[in-house]
Amino acid sequence: MKKLLFLLSVLIAPALYAQDKLPVVYLPESLTIHFISPEPIQYVDISTKEVIGDIPLKNVLRLKLRDSLKTFPGAVVTIAGEKFIAQYRLLPGYPGVPTEVNIMQVETKPLDISGIGLSQNQLRALSLNLVAKRPDKRIETAKAFDIKGRLNHVYTLGDYIFLDISYQNKTNLKYDIADIRFKVDDKKVTKAANNQSVEVKPEFVLFDQSSFSKSYRNIFVFRKMTFPGNKVFHAELSEKQLSGRILTLSITYQDLLDADTLTN
Known part of the structure:
Protein backbone atom coordinates (compact mmCIF):
# COMPACT_ATOMS: atom_id res chain seq x y z
CA MET A 1 0.00 0.00 0.00
CA LYS A 2 2.88 2.40 0.74
CA LYS A 3 4.27 1.69 -2.72
CA LEU A 4 0.87 2.44 -4.24
CA LEU A 5 0.44 5.72 -2.37
CA PHE A 6 3.95 6.84 -3.29
CA LEU A 7 3.40 6.11 -6.96
CA LEU A 8 0.07 7.91 -6.90
CA SER A 9 1.70 11.03 -5.48
CA VAL A 10 4.30 10.94 -8.27
CA LEU A 11 1.63 10.55 -10.93
CA ILE A 12 -0.67 13.20 -9.50
CA ALA A 13 1.90 15.99 -9.16
CA PRO A 14 2.52 16.72 -12.86
CA ALA A 15 -1.17 16.41 -13.67
CA LEU A 16 -2.38 19.16 -11.38
CA TYR A 17 -1.11 21.97 -13.59
CA ALA A 18 -3.52 20.91 -16.32
CA GLN A 19 -6.73 20.98 -14.27
CA ASP A 20 -8.51 22.87 -17.03
CA LYS A 21 -8.04 19.82 -19.30
CA LEU A 22 -9.63 17.38 -16.87
CA PRO A 23 -13.14 15.99 -17.44
CA VAL A 24 -15.66 18.21 -15.66
CA VAL A 25 -18.26 16.91 -13.23
CA TYR A 26 -20.85 19.32 -11.80
CA LEU A 27 -21.65 18.99 -8.12
CA PRO A 28 -25.09 20.42 -7.25
CA GLU A 29 -26.02 21.72 -3.83
CA SER A 30 -27.90 19.18 -1.67
CA LEU A 31 -27.43 16.41 -4.26
CA THR A 32 -25.06 13.44 -4.26
CA ILE A 33 -22.83 12.41 -7.16
CA HIS A 34 -21.85 8.75 -7.61
CA PHE A 35 -18.71 7.74 -9.49
CA ILE A 36 -19.01 4.15 -10.75
CA SER A 37 -15.67 2.43 -11.25
CA PRO A 38 -14.99 -0.64 -13.42
CA GLU A 39 -12.64 -1.90 -10.67
CA PRO A 40 -12.64 -1.83 -6.86
CA ILE A 41 -11.55 1.63 -5.72
CA GLN A 42 -8.22 1.58 -3.88
CA TYR A 43 -7.52 5.28 -3.30
CA VAL A 44 -9.36 8.62 -3.36
CA ASP A 45 -8.07 12.16 -2.91
CA ILE A 46 -10.27 15.28 -2.81
CA SER A 47 -8.41 18.57 -3.06
CA THR A 48 -10.78 20.49 -0.77
CA LYS A 49 -12.50 19.97 2.57
CA GLU A 50 -15.68 21.48 1.14
CA VAL A 51 -16.46 18.15 -0.52
CA ILE A 52 -17.01 15.00 1.52
CA GLY A 53 -17.23 11.46 0.26
CA ASP A 54 -17.24 7.78 1.08
CA ILE A 55 -17.14 4.40 -0.66
CA PRO A 56 -20.47 2.65 0.11
CA LEU A 57 -19.61 -0.15 -2.32
CA LYS A 58 -16.18 -1.29 -3.42
CA ASN A 59 -16.60 0.22 -6.89
CA VAL A 60 -18.73 3.28 -6.02
CA LEU A 61 -17.49 6.66 -4.77
CA ARG A 62 -20.15 8.97 -3.31
CA LEU A 63 -19.50 12.74 -3.15
CA LYS A 64 -21.50 15.72 -1.91
CA LEU A 65 -20.90 19.29 -0.82
CA ARG A 66 -20.34 19.89 2.86
CA ASP A 67 -22.02 23.33 2.82
CA SER A 68 -23.44 25.90 0.41
CA LEU A 69 -22.29 26.46 -3.16
CA LYS A 70 -21.11 29.90 -2.10
CA THR A 71 -18.08 28.40 -0.39
CA PHE A 72 -17.21 25.97 -3.20
CA PRO A 73 -15.11 27.42 -6.04
CA GLY A 74 -14.19 24.01 -7.44
CA ALA A 75 -11.91 21.06 -6.72
CA VAL A 76 -10.14 18.04 -8.19
CA VAL A 77 -10.95 14.45 -7.24
CA THR A 78 -8.44 11.67 -7.89
CA ILE A 79 -9.66 8.08 -8.07
CA ALA A 80 -7.43 5.01 -8.38
CA GLY A 81 -8.52 1.46 -9.03
CA GLU A 82 -6.35 -1.62 -9.14
CA LYS A 83 -4.97 -0.84 -12.59
CA PHE A 84 -5.93 2.77 -13.37
CA ILE A 85 -5.94 6.34 -12.09
CA ALA A 86 -8.42 9.06 -13.09
CA GLN A 87 -8.89 12.74 -12.22
CA TYR A 88 -11.97 14.93 -12.54
CA ARG A 89 -12.53 18.64 -12.05
CA LEU A 90 -15.51 19.33 -9.77
CA LEU A 91 -17.44 22.55 -10.40
CA PRO A 92 -20.57 24.04 -8.81
CA GLY A 93 -23.72 22.66 -10.42
CA TYR A 94 -27.46 22.94 -10.23
CA PRO A 95 -30.36 20.46 -10.18
CA GLY A 96 -30.74 18.60 -13.43
CA VAL A 97 -27.12 17.59 -13.97
CA PRO A 98 -26.30 13.84 -14.10
CA THR A 99 -25.80 12.31 -10.67
CA GLU A 100 -24.05 9.15 -11.90
CA VAL A 101 -20.62 9.28 -13.52
CA ASN A 102 -19.22 6.15 -15.14
CA ILE A 103 -15.43 6.17 -15.13
CA MET A 104 -14.55 5.55 -18.76
CA GLN A 105 -11.30 4.01 -19.96
CA VAL A 106 -10.51 7.04 -22.15
CA GLU A 107 -10.52 9.19 -18.99
CA THR A 108 -8.02 6.99 -17.15
CA LYS A 109 -4.30 6.33 -17.15
CA PRO A 110 -2.91 2.85 -16.53
CA LEU A 111 -1.11 2.07 -13.30
CA ASP A 112 1.85 -0.24 -13.85
CA ILE A 113 2.82 -1.22 -10.32
CA SER A 114 5.21 -4.14 -10.14
CA GLY A 115 3.93 -6.88 -7.88
CA ILE A 116 0.34 -5.66 -7.61
CA GLY A 117 -0.83 -8.64 -9.67
CA LEU A 118 -4.06 -9.14 -11.57
CA SER A 119 -7.15 -7.05 -10.88
CA GLN A 120 -10.40 -8.59 -9.63
CA ASN A 121 -11.93 -8.01 -13.06
Whole structure:
Protein backbone atom coordinates (compact mmCIF):
# COMPACT_ATOMS: atom_id res chain seq x y z
CA MET A 1 0.00 0.00 0.00
CA LYS A 2 2.88 2.40 0.74
CA LYS A 3 4.27 1.69 -2.72
CA LEU A 4 0.87 2.44 -4.24
CA LEU A 5 0.44 5.72 -2.37
CA PHE A 6 3.95 6.84 -3.29
CA LEU A 7 3.40 6.11 -6.96
CA LEU A 8 0.07 7.91 -6.90
CA SER A 9 1.70 11.03 -5.48
CA VAL A 10 4.30 10.94 -8.27
CA LEU A 11 1.63 10.55 -10.93
CA ILE A 12 -0.67 13.20 -9.50
CA ALA A 13 1.90 15.99 -9.16
CA PRO A 14 2.52 16.72 -12.86
CA ALA A 15 -1.17 16.41 -13.67
CA LEU A 16 -2.38 19.16 -11.38
CA TYR A 17 -1.11 21.97 -13.59
CA ALA A 18 -3.52 20.91 -16.32
CA GLN A 19 -6.73 20.98 -14.27
CA ASP A 20 -8.51 22.87 -17.03
CA LYS A 21 -8.04 19.82 -19.30
CA LEU A 22 -9.63 17.38 -16.87
CA PRO A 23 -13.14 15.99 -17.44
CA VAL A 24 -15.66 18.21 -15.66
CA VAL A 25 -18.26 16.91 -13.23
CA TYR A 26 -20.85 19.32 -11.80
CA LEU A 27 -21.65 18.99 -8.12
CA PRO A 28 -25.09 20.42 -7.25
CA GLU A 29 -26.02 21.72 -3.83
CA SER A 30 -27.90 19.18 -1.67
CA LEU A 31 -27.43 16.41 -4.26
CA THR A 32 -25.06 13.44 -4.26
CA ILE A 33 -22.83 12.41 -7.16
CA HIS A 34 -21.85 8.75 -7.61
CA PHE A 35 -18.71 7.74 -9.49
CA ILE A 36 -19.01 4.15 -10.75
CA SER A 37 -15.67 2.43 -11.25
CA PRO A 38 -14.99 -0.64 -13.42
CA GLU A 39 -12.64 -1.90 -10.67
CA PRO A 40 -12.64 -1.83 -6.86
CA ILE A 41 -11.55 1.63 -5.72
CA GLN A 42 -8.22 1.58 -3.88
CA TYR A 43 -7.52 5.28 -3.30
CA VAL A 44 -9.36 8.62 -3.36
CA ASP A 45 -8.07 12.16 -2.91
CA ILE A 46 -10.27 15.28 -2.81
CA SER A 47 -8.41 18.57 -3.06
CA THR A 48 -10.78 20.49 -0.77
CA LYS A 49 -12.50 19.97 2.57
CA GLU A 50 -15.68 21.48 1.14
CA VAL A 51 -16.46 18.15 -0.52
CA ILE A 52 -17.01 15.00 1.52
CA GLY A 53 -17.23 11.46 0.26
CA ASP A 54 -17.24 7.78 1.08
CA ILE A 55 -17.14 4.40 -0.66
CA PRO A 56 -20.47 2.65 0.11
CA LEU A 57 -19.61 -0.15 -2.32
CA LYS A 58 -16.18 -1.29 -3.42
CA ASN A 59 -16.60 0.22 -6.89
CA VAL A 60 -18.73 3.28 -6.02
CA LEU A 61 -17.49 6.66 -4.77
CA ARG A 62 -20.15 8.97 -3.31
CA LEU A 63 -19.50 12.74 -3.15
CA LYS A 64 -21.50 15.72 -1.91
CA LEU A 65 -20.90 19.29 -0.82
CA ARG A 66 -20.34 19.89 2.86
CA ASP A 67 -22.02 23.33 2.82
CA SER A 68 -23.44 25.90 0.41
CA LEU A 69 -22.29 26.46 -3.16
CA LYS A 70 -21.11 29.90 -2.10
CA THR A 71 -18.08 28.40 -0.39
CA PHE A 72 -17.21 25.97 -3.20
CA PRO A 73 -15.11 27.42 -6.04
CA GLY A 74 -14.19 24.01 -7.44
CA ALA A 75 -11.91 21.06 -6.72
CA VAL A 76 -10.14 18.04 -8.19
CA VAL A 77 -10.95 14.45 -7.24
CA THR A 78 -8.44 11.67 -7.89
CA ILE A 79 -9.66 8.08 -8.07
CA ALA A 80 -7.43 5.01 -8.38
CA GLY A 81 -8.52 1.46 -9.03
CA GLU A 82 -6.35 -1.62 -9.14
CA LYS A 83 -4.97 -0.84 -12.59
CA PHE A 84 -5.93 2.77 -13.37
CA ILE A 85 -5.94 6.34 -12.09
CA ALA A 86 -8.42 9.06 -13.09
CA GLN A 87 -8.89 12.74 -12.22
CA TYR A 88 -11.97 14.93 -12.54
CA ARG A 89 -12.53 18.64 -12.05
CA LEU A 90 -15.51 19.33 -9.77
CA LEU A 91 -17.44 22.55 -10.40
CA PRO A 92 -20.57 24.04 -8.81
CA GLY A 93 -23.72 22.66 -10.42
CA TYR A 94 -27.46 22.94 -10.23
CA PRO A 95 -30.36 20.46 -10.18
CA GLY A 96 -30.74 18.60 -13.43
CA VAL A 97 -27.12 17.59 -13.97
CA PRO A 98 -26.30 13.84 -14.10
CA THR A 99 -25.80 12.31 -10.67
CA GLU A 100 -24.05 9.15 -11.90
CA VAL A 101 -20.62 9.28 -13.52
CA ASN A 102 -19.22 6.15 -15.14
CA ILE A 103 -15.43 6.17 -15.13
CA MET A 104 -14.55 5.55 -18.76
CA GLN A 105 -11.30 4.01 -19.96
CA VAL A 106 -10.51 7.04 -22.15
CA GLU A 107 -10.52 9.19 -18.99
CA THR A 108 -8.02 6.99 -17.15
CA LYS A 109 -4.30 6.33 -17.15
CA PRO A 110 -2.91 2.85 -16.53
CA LEU A 111 -1.11 2.07 -13.30
CA ASP A 112 1.85 -0.24 -13.85
CA ILE A 113 2.82 -1.22 -10.32
CA SER A 114 5.21 -4.14 -10.14
CA GLY A 115 3.93 -6.88 -7.88
CA ILE A 116 0.34 -5.66 -7.61
CA GLY A 117 -0.83 -8.64 -9.67
CA LEU A 118 -4.06 -9.14 -11.57
CA SER A 119 -7.15 -7.05 -10.88
CA GLN A 120 -10.40 -8.59 -9.63
CA ASN A 121 -11.93 -8.01 -13.06
CA GLN A 122 -9.06 -9.88 -14.72
CA LEU A 123 -9.34 -12.78 -12.27
CA ARG A 124 -13.10 -12.92 -12.85
CA ALA A 125 -12.71 -12.98 -16.64
CA LEU A 126 -10.11 -15.75 -16.48
CA SER A 127 -12.21 -17.78 -14.04
CA LEU A 128 -15.34 -17.44 -16.18
CA ASN A 129 -13.41 -18.79 -19.15
CA LEU A 130 -12.28 -21.77 -17.07
CA VAL A 131 -15.69 -22.63 -15.65
CA ALA A 132 -17.14 -22.51 -19.17
CA LYS A 133 -14.88 -25.41 -20.14
CA ARG A 134 -16.01 -28.97 -19.69
CA PRO A 135 -14.07 -30.66 -16.86
CA ASP A 136 -11.65 -32.94 -18.68
CA LYS A 137 -9.60 -34.23 -15.77
CA ARG A 138 -10.19 -35.82 -12.39
CA ILE A 139 -6.96 -35.10 -10.61
CA GLU A 140 -8.15 -35.83 -7.06
CA THR A 141 -11.43 -37.16 -5.67
CA ALA A 142 -13.00 -37.67 -2.24
CA LYS A 143 -16.32 -39.13 -1.11
CA ALA A 144 -18.32 -39.16 2.13
CA PHE A 145 -22.03 -39.15 3.04
CA ASP A 146 -22.86 -39.61 -0.66
CA ILE A 147 -21.16 -36.29 -1.39
CA LYS A 148 -18.38 -36.52 -3.97
CA GLY A 149 -15.68 -33.89 -4.33
CA ARG A 150 -13.43 -33.56 -7.33
CA LEU A 151 -10.43 -31.47 -8.30
CA ASN A 152 -11.11 -31.08 -12.01
CA HIS A 153 -8.12 -29.04 -13.07
CA VAL A 154 -5.24 -26.90 -11.84
CA TYR A 155 -4.06 -23.90 -13.83
CA THR A 156 -1.35 -21.34 -13.27
CA LEU A 157 -0.72 -17.83 -14.55
CA GLY A 158 2.22 -15.84 -13.23
CA ASP A 159 1.96 -15.84 -9.44
CA TYR A 160 -1.56 -17.27 -9.42
CA ILE A 161 -2.98 -20.79 -9.05
CA PHE A 162 -6.52 -21.55 -10.25
CA LEU A 163 -8.30 -24.57 -8.76
CA ASP A 164 -11.38 -25.92 -10.56
CA ILE A 165 -13.32 -27.82 -7.88
CA SER A 166 -16.75 -29.44 -8.07
CA TYR A 167 -19.07 -31.39 -5.75
CA GLN A 168 -21.91 -33.79 -6.48
CA ASN A 169 -24.71 -34.53 -4.02
CA LYS A 170 -26.26 -37.95 -4.59
CA THR A 171 -28.75 -37.56 -1.74
CA ASN A 172 -32.13 -35.83 -1.74
CA LEU A 173 -31.04 -33.52 1.09
CA LYS A 174 -29.92 -30.07 -0.02
CA TYR A 175 -26.42 -29.14 1.10
CA ASP A 176 -26.20 -25.74 2.85
CA ILE A 177 -22.59 -24.61 2.73
CA ALA A 178 -21.15 -23.31 5.98
CA ASP A 179 -17.69 -22.78 4.55
CA ILE A 180 -15.08 -24.05 2.13
CA ARG A 181 -11.72 -23.74 3.86
CA PHE A 182 -8.27 -24.41 2.50
CA LYS A 183 -5.47 -25.58 4.78
CA VAL A 184 -1.95 -26.92 4.58
CA ASP A 185 -1.72 -29.87 6.99
CA ASP A 186 0.74 -32.56 7.96
CA LYS A 187 0.35 -35.70 5.85
CA LYS A 188 0.81 -37.98 8.85
CA VAL A 189 -0.31 -37.08 12.35
CA THR A 190 0.91 -39.07 15.34
CA LYS A 191 -0.28 -38.84 18.92
CA ALA A 192 3.18 -37.74 20.00
CA ALA A 193 3.24 -34.76 17.62
CA ASN A 194 1.14 -31.64 17.31
CA ASN A 195 -0.63 -31.26 13.99
CA GLN A 196 0.50 -28.07 12.29
CA SER A 197 -2.31 -26.62 10.20
CA VAL A 198 -2.08 -23.34 8.29
CA GLU A 199 -5.19 -21.87 6.70
CA VAL A 200 -4.79 -20.31 3.24
CA LYS A 201 -7.33 -17.75 2.02
CA PRO A 202 -8.19 -17.52 -1.69
CA GLU A 203 -7.39 -14.27 -3.47
CA PHE A 204 -10.58 -14.65 -5.48
CA VAL A 205 -13.64 -16.94 -5.59
CA LEU A 206 -15.77 -16.85 -8.72
CA PHE A 207 -19.22 -17.72 -7.32
CA ASP A 208 -20.70 -16.86 -3.92
CA GLN A 209 -23.02 -19.85 -3.70
CA SER A 210 -24.51 -20.75 -0.32
CA SER A 211 -26.11 -24.11 -1.15
CA PHE A 212 -26.59 -26.76 -3.81
CA SER A 213 -29.07 -29.56 -4.36
CA LYS A 214 -27.19 -31.79 -6.78
CA SER A 215 -24.06 -30.11 -8.11
CA TYR A 216 -21.63 -27.32 -7.34
CA ARG A 217 -18.64 -26.02 -9.25
CA ASN A 218 -16.38 -23.07 -8.56
CA ILE A 219 -13.00 -21.56 -9.34
CA PHE A 220 -10.72 -20.68 -6.42
CA VAL A 221 -7.69 -18.48 -7.07
CA PHE A 222 -4.62 -18.43 -4.81
CA ARG A 223 -1.28 -16.72 -4.82
CA LYS A 224 1.52 -19.09 -5.72
CA MET A 225 2.42 -21.25 -2.74
CA THR A 226 5.01 -23.85 -1.85
CA PHE A 227 5.01 -26.47 0.89
CA PRO A 228 7.23 -29.49 1.65
CA GLY A 229 6.49 -33.07 0.67
CA ASN A 230 5.36 -34.01 4.18
CA LYS A 231 2.46 -31.54 3.89
CA VAL A 232 -0.79 -31.72 1.94
CA PHE A 233 -3.21 -29.02 0.79
CA HIS A 234 -6.80 -29.68 1.94
CA ALA A 235 -10.08 -28.24 0.65
CA GLU A 236 -12.63 -28.77 3.42
CA LEU A 237 -16.34 -28.45 2.62
CA SER A 238 -18.55 -28.12 5.71
CA GLU A 239 -22.31 -28.00 6.18
CA LYS A 240 -24.32 -25.60 8.36
CA GLN A 241 -26.44 -28.19 10.20
CA LEU A 242 -25.36 -29.48 13.61
CA SER A 243 -24.90 -32.93 12.13
CA GLY A 244 -23.18 -31.29 9.20
CA ARG A 245 -21.52 -33.40 6.57
CA ILE A 246 -17.84 -32.57 6.08
CA LEU A 247 -15.83 -33.60 3.05
CA THR A 248 -12.08 -33.08 2.77
CA LEU A 249 -10.39 -33.11 -0.63
CA SER A 250 -6.61 -33.63 -0.61
CA ILE A 251 -4.43 -31.79 -3.12
CA THR A 252 -0.75 -32.71 -3.32
CA TYR A 253 2.10 -30.38 -4.15
CA GLN A 254 2.70 -32.43 -7.28
CA ASP A 255 -0.84 -31.54 -8.41
CA LEU A 256 0.17 -27.88 -8.26
CA LEU A 257 3.47 -28.53 -10.03
CA ASP A 258 1.60 -30.26 -12.87
CA ALA A 259 -0.70 -27.27 -13.43
CA ASP A 260 -1.47 -26.20 -16.98
CA THR A 261 -0.35 -22.69 -17.94
CA LEU A 262 -2.91 -20.03 -18.85
CA THR A 263 -2.35 -17.11 -21.20
CA ASN A 264 -3.67 -13.71 -20.17
